[in-house]
Amino acid sequence: MANWVLRSLARGIRTTRWPRAEETSLGVTPGRPRAATGMSAEAAERCPTAALMPVEHGVAVGFERCVHCQRCRHGATAMPWSGDFEWTGGGPRESVDLPARFRRSLHVRYVDAGACGGCMGEVRLIDAPPYNLHRFGIFITASPRDADVLLVGGPVTEAMRTPVRKAYAAMPDPKRVVAMGVCAINGGVFGASFASAGGVGEVIPVDYVIPGCPPPPLAIIHALLAVTGRAATQVTAEQP
Ligand code: SF4
Ligand code: SF4
Structure with missing residues (x-):
């Protein structure tokens, strides 16, 4: 019997306890970029969909335009990134x-x-x-x-x-x-x-x-x- 079957029998089915408890399992969300104070306009220039917008005090985010390309996630001008999933x-x-x-x-x-x-x-x-x-x-x-x-x-x-x-x-x-x-x-x-x-x-x-x-x-x-x-x-x- 495959190991995964043995593990499933031993552990049972694990359903998330969210929303009664916080969900912290890895991989349940890709997360998303968040608005950042003090961030230069250069960060917004990397966004291909104009989801990042340079404003007076930093960079704003329009979540409805973010296609999760991850370009803004890394590098010197990386945006802060949250691991939430309550996006509606x-x-x-x-x-x-x-x-x-x-x-x-x-x-x-x-x-x-x-x-x-x-x-x-x-x-x-x-x-x-x-x-x-x-x-x-x-x-x-x-x-x-x-x-x-x-x-x-x-x-x-x-x-x-x-x-x-x-x-x-x-x-x-x-x-x-x-x-x-x-x-x-x-x-x-x-x-x-x-x-x-x-x-x-x-x-x-x-x-x-x-x-x-x-x-x-x-x-x-x-x-x-x-x-x-x-x-x-x-x-x-x-x-x-
Ligand atoms: S993940 Fe991609 S689409 Fe979304 S804000 Fe960053 S650069 Fe723009
Ligand atoms: S490209 Fe459009 S249809 Fe495909 S995963 Fe993204 S939002 Fe959904």
Whole structure:
């Protein structure tokens, strides 16, 4: 019997205790750059997406544009880097609250609207034993007709405009839309073109955004907890 089977039998399945306890395991997040006081404009020049912006007292960060290329992480002008994963920004567009019962019974339909594969790889992990989405009463559903939340990844290719609209229209009210990853927020590395809408918000209304490229599983779970009011949203840009 392989050693890993013996280890699994001995240890059992280890699900993160976050958010009840801090999650410090290695590899659960790539982290992200943070705004820095006193940093020269040279640091911002290394950023290919203008996520780093020189301002009066240092360098600001727009998380919605950071594609995690890591260029700003090393070298003489390295930005400070945090190991957090609670990245969700935004909030509900409608004044209609989700009913309180949704807090422990939320159904999510996810749609690949032209993602590179990275975001979809991460979203598949939220069901896996280390993250165990079901412990929150949150479930992935096969049909938008049963969904309270539409989780969309990718910049929305032309071929996916209509399916995304149809999925949104098929959902019962009240409903929420979460744009997952920078491509879904603003087109990311694909941008807007003859082949890409340049973000989910160009096609259907968006409530919450998860910066990252891709956002790790815990960042996606944080977004779903924010939708149910069980986690606070964060700012999507930071000033020094
Ligand atoms: S990691 Fe993000 S902020 Fe840093 S250079 Fe790359 S895109 Fe810009
Ligand atoms: S945000 Fe990054 S990982 Fe997600 S679809 Fe876009 S390029 Fe891929």
